[in-house]
Amino acid sequence: MVQFRSAAGERPVRLSEETRLFAWESLNGKYGRELNASDHLTLSRKDTQGLSAYQIYDLLISKIAREAPVRVIPGEMLAGSATLKAASRHIIPVLYEDGEMIMPGVSHTTLGFDRVLREGIDRYEQRVRERLKQECTPKQREFLLSLLHVIDAMHVWHSRYMEAISDLEEREALKNVPFQPARSFREGLQSLWFTFSFTRLMGNWPGIGKIDRMLEKLYQADKASGRITEDQARELLAHFFIKGCEWVTLDVCGSGDGQHYQNIVLSGLDAEGHETAGDVTRLILEVVEELPIGDYPIAVRMRPDSPAWLMEMVARVMRHGSGVCSLYNENLVIKSLEEYHYPHEEAVEFANDGCWEVQIPGKTRFRYKPMDAYILLQRDVLHLFDKEKVDYPCFDDLLKACFDAMDKDMEKFHRMADSEYDQDRPAGVFALLEDGCIEKAKDYFGGGPVYNVYSPHYGGLPDMANALIAIRTAVYEQKILTLSEYVEILRRDWEGAEPFRRRQEALKGYFGNDSNEADELCGLLVKHFIDLARSVHIRNGILRPPGISTFGRQIDWKDCRGAHAQGKKSGEILSGNLNPAPGTDRETATAIIRSHCSADLSRLTCGTALDIKLDPSCARGEEGLAGIQALIRGFLALGGFFMQIDVIDNSVLLDAREHPEKYPTLAVRISGWSARFVTLDENWQRMIIERTAMGNL
Amino acid sequence: MQGIVTNIQRLCLHDGPGLRTTVFLKGCPLRCRWCHNPETQLIRPQPLVHTEKCLGCGACESACPQGCHRMEGVRFDSARCVFCLKCARVCPAGAIEICGETWEPGPLAEALVRDKPFFGESGGVTLSGGEPTMQADFVLALMDELRSRGVNAALETCGAFPKELLEDLLIRTDHFLWDVKDTDPKRHLQNTGYPLEPILENLRMACAAGADVCVRGIIINGVNAEREHARRLGALARDAGAKDVRLLRFHPYYSAKLVRIGRPGEAMGQEYMPSDETMADLEQAMRHEFSFRA
Numbered sequence: 001m002v003q004f005r006s007a008a009g010e011r012p013v014r015l016s017e018e019t020r021l022f023a024w025e026s027l028n029g030k031y032g033r034e035l036n037a038s039d040h041l042t043l044s045r046k047d048t049q050g051l052s053a054y055q056i057y058d059l060l061i062s063k064i065a066r067e068a069p070v071r072v073i074p075g076e077m078l079a080g081s082a083t084l085k086a087a088s089r090h091i092i093p094v095l096y097e098d099g100e101m102i103m104p105g106v107s108h109t110t111l112g113f114d115r116v117l118r119e120g121i122d123r124y125e126q127r128v129r130e131r132l133k134q135e136c137t138p139k140q141r142e143f144l145l146s147l148l149h150v151i152d153a154m155h156v157w158h159s160r161y162m163e164a165i166s167d168l169e170e171r172e173a174l175k176n177v178p179f180q181p182a183r184s185f186r187e188g189l190q191s192l193w194f195t196f197s198f199t200r201l202m203g204n205w206p207g208i209g210k211i212d213r214m215l216e217k218l219y220q221a222d223k224a225s226g227r228i229t230e231d232q233a234r235e236l237l238a239h240f241f242i243k244g245c246e247w248v249t250l251d252v253c254g255s256g257d258g259q260h261y262q263n264i265v266l267s268g269l270d271a272e273g274h275e276t277a278g279d280v281t282r283l284i285l286e287v288v289e290e291l292p293i294g295d296y297p298i299a300v301r302m303r304p305d306s307p308a309w310l311m312e313m314v315a316r317v318m319r320h321g322s323g324v325c326s327l328y329n330e331n332l333v334i335k336s337l338e339e340y341h342y343p344h345e346e347a348v349e350f351a352n353d354g355c356w357e358v359q360i361p362g363k364t365r366f367r368y369k370p371m372d373a374y375i376l377l378q379r380d381v382l383h384l385f386d387k388e389k390v391d392y393p394c395f396d397d398l399l400k401a402c403f404d405a406m407d408k409d410m411e412k413f414h415r416m417a418d419s420e421y422d423q424d425r426p427a428g429v430f431a432l433l434e435d436g437c438i439e440k441a442k443d444y445f446g447g448g449p450v451y452n453v454y455s456p457h458y459g460g461l462p463d464m465a466n467a468l469i470a471i472r473t474a475v476y477e478q479k480i481l482t483l484s485e486y487v488e489i490l491r492r493d494w495e496g497a498e499p500f501r502r503r504q505e506a507l508k509g510y511f512g513n514d515s516n517e518a519d520e521l522c523g524l525l526v527k528h529f530i531d532l533a534r535s536v537h538i539r540n541g542i543l544r545p546p547g548i549s550t551f552g553r554q555i556d557w558k559d560c561r562g563a564h565a566q567g568k569k570s571g572e573i574l575s576g577n578l579n580p581a582p583g584t585d586r587e588t589a590t591a592i593i594r595s596h597c598s599a600d601l602s603r604l605t606c607g608t609a610l611d612i613k614l615d616p617s618c619a620r621g622e623e624g625l626a627g628i629q630a631l632i633r634g635f636l637a638l639g640g641f642f643m644q645i646d647v648i649d650n651s652v653l654l655d656a657r658e659h660p661e662k663y664p665t666l667a668v669r670i671s672g673w674s675a676r677f678v679t680l681d682e683n684w685q686r687m688i689i690e691r692t693a694m695g696n697l
Numbered sequence: 698m699q700g701i702v703t704n705i706q707r708l709c710l711h712d713g714p715g716l717r718t719t720v721f722l723k724g725c726p727l728r729c730r731w732c733h734n735p736e737t738q739l740i741r742p743q744p745l746v747h748t749e750k751c752l753g754c755g756a757c758e759s760a761c762p763q764g765c766h767r768m769e770g771v772r773f774d775s776a777r778c779v780f781c782l783k784c785a786r787v788c789p790a791g792a793i794e795i796c797g798e799t800w801e802p803g804p805l806a807e808a809l810v811r812d813k814p815f816f817g818e819s820g821g822v823t824l825s826g827g828e829p830t831m832q833a834d835f836v837l838a839l840m841d842e843l844r845s846r847g848v849n850a851a852l853e854t855c856g857a858f859p860k861e862l863l864e865d866l867l868i869r870t871d872h873f874l875w876d877v878k879d880t881d882p883k884r885h886l887q888n889t890g891y892p893l894e895p896i897l898e899n900l901r902m903a904c905a906a907g908a909d910v911c912v913r914g915i916i917i918n919g920v921n922a923e924r925e926h927a928r929r930l931g932a933l934a935r936d937a938g939a940k941d942v943r944l945l946r947f948h949p950y951y952s953a954k955l956v957r958i959g960r961p962g963e964a965m966g967q968e969y970m971p972s973d974e975t976m977a978d979l980e981q982a983m984r985h986e987f988s989f990r991a
Binding site for chain 2: 503594623627
């Protein structure tokens, strides 16, 4: 019998043996490795010569639909597959013969899959044809015709599946969808998977959205009429998750092996203020409690008054690790969106871009700009990388210099957002499923979606606060040395100053320890950034909601940064997102949560993430369950935005690094996604290991 | 009024109901051979040496009037320590910590309730040690401060306090975690240096007054890991009227603490740690007796 266990104990068994075996095979890369044989299709350059961008796009999409291999796995309950592996590399998987990419894919948006389930793609075709009858420029007409090509390609792909499938039930479930509205729970799930995997096959990375809201009514209707049992629905949902592992190969690949790791969002309030969490929500959580699948990551929308069963179920899933389950503080997120002038009925629909950046699904074009705020301190304020003499007579002058550097940096961002947002390239697969594109006859990149967002994302703010604290203590309070002497030491990467380095490293008041001083300073930096981002709400039709993130970029940034005033040598990996830097947080998870939440995050509309790593000893038994719920409760009460709790035994990670063959499926939370630990490269593994484990016994 | 605290530990899941913050107070009348918090026995501040942070500069060696510090071999031997703390003050690397911080009840309560948003209905603050009642006036004042902030208080005690104190404790303590080190009076005296009977008398009085008491007994191989002790523990908890009774397993992980306080070589080793099977067997014997009602 296949049974999964975690460091917190045995996982429950509710699914059939066949489904658990299917999960085991998928997680061990059986189906992902099969796809290595069908990486991409090819075209010669003369095939595209003289064609417009839209003509090339249409050619690629049609070719994939006609020629990509169809895959039907015996026993699977959902039809469809993204069978060209190159799609996992964010490109349309048709390449020139010499291997050069022809067109890239699109990502960072949750498409309107809910509307597909409700209306069916045929209705989309009707909308496109109606729009074609209205006044159009030639460019608009070319775009709308491209959308019809996309729909044709879906038909081709669909008919090839209908021919290949022999299982009667599976054929029946696929027959009408996604072209007609889904009439049953199975059709709904099939419609979602087929449409999602089609967009993936075409090289795109869309988020999935609020799957429980899409399916709850269909499930309840089926259940009431006796067409489905709870166990059958759970099996189907499990297959949806297992299909999400179809790219898993267990090959080392930087931030994890290629996967469908796009977020699902669960539960939360609807426009009338009713909680939407229901049976489907519970069944999904039961599936991921049983199967160690980090794909797709789940983000649960929670409030202090969320149903008790939901809070407990989330804790039950979290304690098994894999980082599969995270949560939004939905009251804060909705308030933030409304305050950013999103209408209430839109704000309550929030999901994410497939990671955790908040957006209105099916209506948003999303792009974000990652920026390292900490380098501003090192490069522009302390002049670590040039020989300029540094002299700030008092700490306030130093802080003001930081603010000035941020001012310039954000001014640059706004100018860039004005000029570089539009990319003018075809993206019909995305545009078809984005509200606004058909009606405006404008593509995804051409201003078609209802909301066009370019979000500035700062990282390194906790490191900036920590460095300032270190300098304030030694230079302006204890007067151990002058600032220029301090800078000289940093330019030498602490050479000849080891006792002083240790002293600075050992300071207690760094960010993440619930220290008022550090939290206030970090809060000031956060506030200044938010003010700068929001100084331009909308310009050139582009919204600029701020976010704080690194998404693992602290690994790349380490090579651009110098030595750190907080007692670390150059080359150290520092803070991720709005988390403490590894090793500086000496208190527990509650202190980290308090520090993280001390800034006013309600104005950080695009969001930020807190990563909490707990030792399994804190998660076992009823006490562990109560402990995780207490952390969630506190996070919500203190005004956090988004939190991901992972339960990992560091000794297991160290062993897995040495003996990857023993831990093929060990999944860990990275940032907005999870990945199999053994498929992370050395730097990413180091980042996860060094993330502080918290919790006392 | 001031108290001396060794540590504040947050996110504690096993020190009473719910999620709790535990404060460890200095001073204890017992000298248990297996004491897991040996840095709390003395009521005064003392040096705590973290050799892993040592730069080997020798500043402590030069500053210590008693010759407790060496740069080779046994780095810190506190046998002659007079607690002048000069060593901690001169260490440039922060490798010598002063264990024992002075607090007023109000500010301490303020620090302890920082995790109130996480406590929910059941969690709160646990006073531990050492034996908290060694600083009785401070403990009572601290509990008053906690109550005024709407936070419940649990007291982890070995029960070794003057019985006159009980009334004051009863009106302020929401949960007692009552550690009975042994049920054999002779062994108790031998291994802790303190008689058992006054502890049990306090326990019976507390239970009789309606206190919420959980009796806890540590199990140590070669000392008391025997069914008879487990049964006696279950019976005395039952007869006293305790709400619950639990067994705690001895573990040897405190040896590093002994090195830090300059008492290396006193630790009881792995062989004293009972196996899972022993714990399960004794748990059953204890639980059977505790739940047996005549």
